[in-house]
Amino acid sequence: MASAERALSVSDALALAKGALEGVRVRVVGEVSEATDKPGYKALYFSLKDGSSVMPCLMWRDAYTACGAKITDGALIEVAGFFTAYAAKGRMQFQVRSLVLAGEGALRLQVAELARRLEAEGLMRDERKRPLPSFPRRIGVVTSPRGKAVHDILRTLKRRYPAAELVVAGVQVEGEGAVAQIVRGIEAVGREPGIDVVILGRGGGSYEDLMPFNSEEVARAVVACPVPVVTGIGHEPDTSIADMVADLRASTPTAAAEAAAPDADDVGRRLESQRRLLGRALSHLVDAYEHRVCLVAQRPVFCDPMALLGGRMQALDQVALALGRALPQRLERESAVLENAARAIERVGPQFTVAHEVRLARAGEWTVAAGHALVESAERAIANAAARLDDLSPLAILGRGYAVCYGADGAVVRASAEVVEGERVRVRLAQGRLGCVVETVETEE
């Protein structure tokens, strides 16, 4: 009987259970919750659950690091390991030996790995991103030919910018063969002449549905496209690899279409403003020239046709006037003079002899006076001449205080050597003469 059996200690009981549990080695798929990953801990703790059950898990840090995956709450993972018991708490737990992301989790891991690789290649760098054209001529659209996305794109472009032609590649965007079709579509529209921008779009879907846009092939086709590519894939929180390498990422197909083309209304307003500015600028230009012409036209020379000649014309008039006046006046004046002269002659005639006598008498007097004057002036001239003569005479020189010495022979003594001491010499002064005896003779060296 059971009662006859020896009772076990708690430790022994748990050791028994632990041994039994550890024989159960399984693979389990479940969703992660309550993950605790603290650097100081030796193990990672989390719970794995499904709709109705929960099992506590632990994974030694070494094993976790080795598996390369990173778990977060909500991630779907597949673990391999065994159940065990933690004696200190009397708790059962599952010890994870290995771990992989399952389902979408696995896909995300794969996508993250590709993203890392392409980023390392520089395909996501901003410098690689090309600006979108302001006014595309032709817009390439690569998307499914059915469903909401293509119609969103067409409707948006028709509303905003019907001036652009659309070149649509309707391709399969999910399931088998989608990747190849998307690549072919991008290549086909990229080759079309006149294409300025390509829209790559699809509507929202599950993560798995969007997988073709996470493929390396599509990413490389986007990068290789000769014109900028705008993506509008899925809905906001989803970012695909295609989004990351695209020149512009829009959140939805509609947003991608809006980014790819301007709004015709905006462009129309811009044209309208240019139209106004053009007209205004021309009228300003014309006004400016008109003003300049006006300034010139206002110069007197152009305002009054007579301005240039006016002054001279007036002068001419005045001369003509003066001339007209002067000619008769002069004639008049001169005939009056003539008349006066005639009258004077008539009047003077009889008195002429009387006047003549008077003039003769006067002339006589004048002649006498002039005779005196003539004599006087002649005397003055003679005196002047005499004075000049005087200046030149030796007497005049003596008059200035010089003296002339004559030797015994009567010759002029010019040097002291010509006389001897005791010789008698005569000295002529300006007034009178001296008889002198030479006392000393000094010779100038």
Added chain:
Amino acid sequence: MASDVVMPEGLSFGEALAELEQIVRALESGQIELEDGLARYERGVALLRACQEKLAQAKQRVTMLIGELEGDEGASAGDDGGEAEQ
């Protein structure tokens, strides 16, 4: 009817608009001869008209390069509108 508007010298819309804006700036500067100004104005008007006509083109041309457009909105998205609005 709503055939493509041909831009002067085959300019793109963007090029035409850029040239138009440049003409306006040149005229506004007032630093050009009157004859030149008038010639540029005429050119500007031609560019403006071409741009406006291009923009007013109501029908959007859609070419299917690959596949056939399907779906409930397919008929209306491609080729109506233009005719109806003309």
